[in-house]
Amino acid sequence: MNYKDIAELLFPSVNGTIADLEKEFPIRNLKKEACVTRFAPSPTGFLHIGSLYVSLISSTLAKQSDGVFYLRIEDTDKKREVEGGVSQIINTLKDYKIIFDEGAIDENKELGEYGPYHQSKRKRIYQTCAKELVSHGLAYPCFCTTEELDQNRILQEQHKEAIGYYGKFAKCRDLTLETIKEKLNRGETFVIRYNSFLDKTPTAICNDLVKGKIEFPTNQSDTIILKSGGLPTYHFAHIVDDHFMRTTHVIRGDEWLSSYPVHEQLFRAIGFALPNYIHIAPIMKNDGNSKRKLSKRKDSEAIVSYYNELGYPIESVLDYLMNIANSSFEDWRKNNPLANLIDFKFKISNLPKAGALFDLIKLNSVSKNIISNFTEEECLNRIKTWSEKYEPEFYDYIQNNEEVFKKSIPLWKGNQKRPRKDIAKWQDLTLNLSYLYKPSNAIEDYELDEFLSEQKANIFIDKYKKIIDFSFDQTQWFNQIKELASQLNYCCDIKEYKKNPSEYEGSIADMCALLRIILTGKKDGPDLYSLLQLMGLDLFNKRVACFKNNFA
Numbered sequence: 001m002n003y004k005d006i007a008e009l010l011f012p013s014v015n016g017t018i019a020d021l022e023k024e025f026p027i028r029n030l031k032k033e034a035c036v037t038r039f040a041p042s043p044t045g046f047l048h049i050g051s052l053y054v055s056l057i058s059s060t061l062a063k064q065s066d067g068v069f070y071l072r073i074e075d076t077d078k079k080r081e082v083e084g085g086v087s088q089i090i091n092t093l094k095d096y097k098i099i100f101d102e103g104a105i106d107e108n109k110e111l112g113e114y115g116p117y118h119q120s121k122r123k124r125i126y127q128t129c130a131k132e133l134v135s136h137g138l139a140y141p142c143f144c145t146t147e148e149l150d151q152n153r154i155l156q157e158q159h160k161e162a163i164g165y166y167g168k169f170a171k172c173r174d175l176t177l178e179t180i181k182e183k184l185n186r187g188e189t190f191v192i193r194y195n196s197f198l199d200k201t202p203t204a205i206c207n208d209l210v211k212g213k214i215e216f217p218t219n220q221s222d223t224i225i226l227k228s229g230g231l232p233t234y235h236f237a238h239i240v241d242d243h244f245m246r247t248t249h250v251i252r253g254d255e256w257l258s259s260y261p262v263h264e265q266l267f268r269a270i271g272f273a274l275p276n277y278i279h280i281a282p283i284m285k286n287d288g289n290s291k292r293k294l295s296k297r298k299d300s301e302a303i304v305s306y307y308n309e310l311g312y313p314i315e316s317v318l319d320y321l322m323n324i325a326n327s328s329f330e331d332w333r334k335n336n337p338l339a340n341l342i343d344f345k346f347k348i349s350n351l352p353k354a355g356a357l358f359d360l361i362k363l364n365s366v367s368k369n370i371i372s373n374f375t376e377e378e379c380l381n382r383i384k385t386w387s388e389k390y391e392p393e394f395y396d397y398i399q400n401n402e403e404v405f406k407k408s409i410p411l412w413k414g415n416q417k418r419p420r421k422d423i424a425k426w427q428d429l430t431l432n433l434s435y436l437y438k439p440s441n442a443i444e445d446y447e448l449d450e451f452l453s454e455q456k457a458n459i460f461i462d463k464y465k466k467i468i469d470f471s472f473d474q475t476q477w478f479n480q481i482k483e484l485a486s487q488l489n490y491c492c493d494i495k496e497y498k499k500n501p502s503e504y505e506g507s508i509a510d511m512c513a514l515l516r517i518i519l520t521g522k523k524d525g526p527d528l529y530s531l532l533q534l535m536g537l538d539l540f541n542k543r544v545a546c547f548k549n550n551f552a
Contacts, residue, residue, distance in 0.1 A: 005177055007135035009184070010192070016128045018270070025114055025244040034067035036248045039098075040241075042074045043085025047092045047304045048296055050253065050283050053321045055098050057280065058251045060346045062101070067248070071103030072241060073118045076231040086118075092304055096314050114245045119237050126232045129240050129270060130192050130225055138198060138269050139225060141190040142172040143183050164221030166196065173197065173222065192226035194236075194266060201268070204261035209278045210351045211254070219261040235262050243272040254279035278348060283324065284355040294358060301358060311386045311426025313374075315341070316367035323366065326350040337373055364424035372419040376409045386426045394430050397437055407534055408436050411526035422526070435520040435543075436534070442546045443521040452523070454551035456505065457514045460488060464515065465544055470537055474529045485511050518547045 028036060037058035041051055062069035071093075073086055082088075086107045093100075102112025110117045133139035142165070144152075152169045156162065173195060175183075183190070196219055204216045225236035232240065242250060257279050267274045284291045285299060294302035301307075307317050318341055322329045325346070332344050371379070380402075387395035398405045412433060414420035423429065429436075435443060448454055463484060472480065482492045489504055490511045491497035497507040513523050519531065519540070532540065 002177060003137045004135045006140070006180060007131045009177070009180060010134060010141055010190075011127055011131040014124070014127050014131045016124070018129055018132050021125060021128060021244055025246070028068065028246045030067060033065055034248070035061045035065040036068045036070075036246055037062045037251060038070050038072050038103075038242070038245065038247055039093075039100075040072040040074050041089050042077065042080070043082055043089060044077070044080045045082050045085065046296065047089055049294060049302055049304055049307075049321075052093075052096060052098070052304050052317070053283060053324065054251055054253065054280055055093060056096075056318060056321050057278075057325055057346075057351070058249075059098050059100075060342070061249060061251070061348070063342055064346060068101045069099075070112060070114070070245065071100045071117060072245070073104050073120075074234065074237065075118055075120045076227075076234075076237060078120070095308070096304070096318060119241065120231065122237075122241070123230055125244065126226065126237065126240055127230060130232075130236070133194070133225070133270060134192065137195065139192050139194050140173060140175070141180060142193045142222070142224070143175075143188045143190045144172060162220070165193065166221045170197070170222050189228045191224045191228050193222040194225050194269065196220055196222050196265065199265055199269070201265075204264045206257070206260045206264070206277060208257075209249075209276055209348050211257075211279055211353055214257065214260075216261045219265050223262050223266070225266070235259065236266060238263060239266045239270065239272065242275055243267075243270075247275050249276045249278060251278045251280060254281055278351070281352055281355040284357050286357065291355070291357065293355070301360070307425075309390050309427075311383075311390065311428075312363070312367055312424070313370055313382065316363065316370045316424075319370060320363045320366045322346075323362070324352065324356040327352075333369075337369070367424040368421035371423050372413065372421050374413070376406065376413065379409050379413060380406060383426050383429065391427070391430055394437065404534070405437070411436070411530055411534065420526070432522075433525070435522075436531075442549075443543065446517055446521045446547070446550070447523045448517060451506070452510060452513055452517065457518055457547070458551060460484075460511060460514050461518055461544055461547065463488065465541075468532075468537075468540065470533065477529050477532075481512065482508060519543045 028034075030036070039051070039055040039058055041047070059069045061067070071090070073089075075081055075086070084107075086104060090104065090106060100111075102114065103110065103117040105111050116122050130139060134141075144165075148171070149165070152165070153163055156164075156169070170193075172193070199218060201218050204218050206214045206216070208214060223235055224233050226232055238250075241247075260277070264274060282293045285294050285301075296302050304317075319329075319333060322341060322344065326344075327350055328347070329344055333339075336343065374382070380398075384395065384398055387398065412420055412422040412429075422432070446454075448457070467480065467484070469476075469480070485492050485508045488511070490506050490508050491504040492508045494507055494509065497504055512528055516525055516528055516531075517523060519535065520543075525531070535543070
């Protein structure tokens with residue numbers, strides 16, 4: 001059979017060769033250890049936290065090796081593409097300081113010499129490679145209809161045979177040139193399939209840089225490499241793009257491991273060297289008695305915008321993801337609390353082999369540490385930026401009360417010598433510390449219990465409101481509190497109180513807790529003296545009146 005004639009018949013307008021493409025996209029002039037990595041999302045919706053995780057690892061590997069990190073947009077599935085999806089991905093990654101050396105920079109613009117970086121614009125390159133495979137008998141046109149393929153599958157299921165297009169089911173594998181001409185003249189649509197029958201290799205071996213050596217049976221099904229519109233499937237596009245963009249390390253989710261035999265087969269068939277593979281274990285979530293991958297459809301925390309809306313600083317999310325990626329990161333961060341993330345020496349060998357469980361408690365802990373190291377001015381600017389977009393009422397409060405708001409920041413942030421870690425995300429300010437920023441609103445819930453009761457609180461506040469003096473310094477204020485504690489039989493000596501608790505109404509700490517509950521509704525919170533000074537007499541009286549209305 002004259003395969004070259006078939007190739008010319010199928011691709012009459014394709015004149016170039018793979019050799020021409022090799023010259024057009026030469027091997028990059030980089031040092032030997034440099035990594036060329038990519039992030040290759042499809043513009044089909046919001047960015048998944050797992051995608052941010054993969055892009056962070058890819059970016060880090062490239063930057064730490066003086067390599068290249070590029071953005072490739074895999075937009076060949078136009079039915080699933082979301083309008084503005086490319087810009088959404090690019091802008092989100094910019095927000096998280098994931099900076100590309102090459103690739104798409106918006107819906108229509110690109111940067112770099114190895115493009116186009118949108119797969120939908122690389123049709124010429126894919127068809128050049130496909131034509132050469134056809135010309136050597138390694139690929140062929142398939143005219144089978146959906147109905148015929150469905151019938152194949154039904155027969156395979158009935159006879160408990162492997163599902164796929166192979167052997168006697170590969171009806172188009174040996175079509176003659178004349179038959180192909182007839183079908184084309186009738187306007188029949190076709191796809192291009194790889195001819196797996198020619199591959200006699202018994203196994204496919206993946207030497208994954210994280211999971212080690214993995215053996216698979218060689219693929220026996222004739223994989224589609226070009227769809228009917230002339231654009232490639234993921235399998236073929238991945239081979240062609242990673243070769244001609246000179247990718248050295250492919251970092252992707254381990255759900256793609258099952259596709260490795262097809263990819264290795266296509267690399268060998270076309271004569272391209274395989275890149276290094278790093279298959280990343282997914283981020284998991286508890287679901288009843290089992291675990292599953294975080295899902296965009298089921299889990300709000302799977303979508304990157306979720307963290308923006310709640311007000312997690314980008315540094316918190318990136319540090320949390322790096323905690324997952326390398327177990328040594330946590331100790332490094334403790335010793336280098338203010339260092340840039342890129343200064344951490346990332347190691348491929350430290351990537352987890354199994355899926356890490358999403359841990360909101362850990363994320364909050366990481367974020368509290370991050371926020372505690374911000375300056376007050378940084379906090380102010382970040383909170384204003386966040387609230388303007390997500391909490392406009394809070395933003396208006398800050399704009400109208402900026403000096404008061406500035407004075408409140410040390411209450412929950414502390415200072416350099418004694419940092420507080422009360423806040424994990426900016427939304428906490430409107431939830432956990434709403435009493436600081438809603439002076440005209442009543443407290444809705446009070447954390448009272450059988451010991452810290454409303455009766456004790458009323459007895460205390462009736463005495464305290466008569467003597468409160470906002471001109472006192474902290475020492476004078478605390479001496480006054482101790483004096484009142486003695487009058488009301490609250491023990492000022494904690495050790496003594498622990499020895500004989502039944503002889504007292506409580507400790508001085510309990511009395512302070514009552515005052516805090518009256519003012520804020522909560523048992524715990526910022527420094528009480530500073531809180532009183534920030535509130536002032538007018539708001540103090542309003543909070544006391546609110547409490548009385550609820551519990552008098």
